[in-house]
Amino acid sequence: xxxxxxxxxxxxxxxxxxxxxxxxxxxxxxxxxxxxxxxxxxxxxxxxxxxxxxxxxxxxxxxxxxxxxxxxxxxxxxxxxxxxxxxxxxxxxxxxxxxxxxxxxxxxxxxxxxxxxxxxxxxxxxxxxxxxxxxxxxxxxxxxxxxxxxxxxxxxxxxxxxxxxxxxxxxx
Numbered sequence: 517x518x519x520x521x522x523x524x525x526x527x528x529x530x531x532x533x534x535x536x537x538x539x540x541x542x543x544x545x546x547x548x549x550x551x552x553x554x555x556x557x558x559x560x561x562x563x564x565x566x567x568x569x570x571x572x573x574x575x576x577x578x579x580x581x582x583x584x585x586x587x588x589x590x591x592x593x594x595x596x597x598x599x600x601x602x603x604x605x606x607x608x609x610x611x612x613x614x615x616x617x618x619x620x621x622x623x624x625x626x627x628x629x630x631x632x633x634x635x636x637x638x639x640x641x642x643x644x645x646x647x648x649x650x651x652x653x654x655x656x657x658x659x660x661x662x663x664x665x666x667x668x669x670x671x672x673x674x675x676x677x678x679x680x681x682x683x684x685x686x687x688x
Contacts, residue, residue, distance in 0.1 A: 563663035572659035
């Protein structure tokens, strides 16, 4: 009987010490994250286009059949957005852009033109943007280096001025 109590006590002690070590590791990780936030270190998606990069050449066709090229981006500032259906952050960002347009030309790129939901979303953005549909790996995604959905890129005179997945990362 005493042996059972001793074995049980040893097992319980090992579990308590293991739990204590895990708790201390978690507290250490939380402190590291707090320091990052306090120092305002922004963790940035490395796949996003970098500030100062030149936009490559591309050609796209809008919903109205109008063709435009990268030459449009060499005229002042333009906000370029990549969206897709079934993406909650895309829906939220689209709503922000519709509620409060950015005050500069906006080009929006959506997914599959044969998808009725994509057509509907593209039509909604048409109020504030030139909307075109893309296929994966087309000239626009290569030229602007889209990095997932949503991706926003502020282009100034053909050069990337800012990029991000949220409006506050791109517009002041």
